[in-house]
Amino acid sequence: MxxxxxxxIELNILHHNSHQAEKNKVKFNNYNLLCLNIxxxxxxGKTRLLEITLEDLSKKFHTxxxxxxxxxxxxxxxxxKLNIPVVPITTGRACHLDANMVSxxxxxxxxxxxxxxxxxxxxxxxGNLVCPAEFEIGEHFKxxxxxxxxxxxxxxxxxxxxREADLILITKVDLLPHLNFDINExxxxxxxxxxxxxxxxxxSITKSGFDLWQNWICKMILKFKNN
Amino acid sequence: MTKCLILSMEEWAEKKNKKKIxxxxxxxxxxxxxxxxxxxxxxxxxxxxxGSWLDSSEITIETIPFEGKxxxxxxxxFPKKENGYKSPCCNFNLxxxxxxxxxxxxxxxxxxx
Numbered sequence: 658m659x660x661x662x663x664x665x666i667e668l669n670i671l672h673h674n675s676h677q678a679e680k681n682k683v684k685f686n687n688y689n690l691l692c693l694n695i696x697x698x699x700x701x702g703k704t705r706l707l708e709i710t711l712e713d714l715s716k717k718f719h720t721x722x723x724x725x726x727x728x729x730x731x732x733x734x735x736x737x738k739l740n741i742p743v744v745p746i747t748t749g750r751a752c753h754l755d756a757n758m759v760s761x762x763x764x765x766x767x768x769x770x771x772x773x774x775x776x777x778x779x780x781x782x783x784g785n786l787v788c789p790a791e792f793e794i795g796e797h798f799k800x801x802x803x804x805x806x807x808x809x810x811x812x813x814x815x816x817x818x819x820r821e822a823d824l825i826l827i828t829k830v831d832l833l834p835h836l837n838f839d840i841n842e843x844x845x846x847x848x849x850x851x852x853x854x855x856x857x858x859x860x861s862i863t864k865s866g867f868d869l870w871q872n873w874i875c876k877m878i879l880k881f882k883n884n
Numbered sequence: 885m886t887k888c889l890i891l892s893m894e895e896w897a898e899k900k901n902k903k904k905i906x907x908x909x910x911x912x913x914x915x916x917x918x919x920x921x922x923x924x925x926x927x928x929x930x931x932x933x934x935g936s937w938l939d940s941s942e943i944t945i946e947t948i949p950f951e952g953k954x955x956x957x958x959x960x961x962f963p964k965k966e967n968g969y970k971s972p973c974c975n976f977n978l979x980x981x982x983x984x985x986x987x988x989x990x991x992x993x994x995x996x997x
Binding site: 659660661662663664665666667668669670671672673674787788790791813814816817845846848849850851852853 | 891908919965969970977979987988992994
């Protein structure tokens, strides 16, 4: 046995994922396809948000969805009713989508539709406020949802998720009159974690805020297509 | 995260001919502002590599402090969640992160058989 050698490699642990995420992004760019990574805790309203959003959005833009779920295709089945291409990605025991899974999902999508015909790809991540924040998938923008029933303190408790997001949607705001919830405190906690994020209050019941959310998407599509 | 670490080790070992080496230590740098709990990473790694070529290797973790820069006065500070990550000097929101996001294999200590 020889003397020990120290190999100083300074390698990012996630470099495999980052490398694949870059490849995904190149593919999205070649297809001229804007990709949004939609993240939140379970039950914050991601799938309902997409159902309502897609009703209007799919009239203006060619849209597809990659639907991440741990064990079922239930959410994908809901979105398929909107007659848009949906690819379910079942992660098994994994609590987040990674770049490889999205690459696989994209290959399946390519069998359903020529992505050159698409404008926007919405990726619904697995419900979790921790791991999805660390794993890039090749997205152009990250959208994090936070429902008011989760509490004002969540941006402080799960800071990386809210730090990484380009847009934060505060969902279920129709419940505000019924809860002892301080939305200004929540906004202050969001601002202290991520002062640069856009913030929109939204309700899937009253549909308030959906115009702002749709405008944000349109703005991002234009920004992306003009780059 | 453990899977990513093992994949990175496999890739590194391919260049070294892993049959001819014994990895003694994998020295990581993990930032405080990441989703990684060091002890969990060590435990899951130890469980995952049982019986493999990495079975005898040990993980060491250097924790990199979470440090921000006040965007008003440029002073460095250690953001705390109790204070909403704001700068204690000017009470400004956290804009620039100087360190704490690291997830790195800093070095690998190994012996040739």
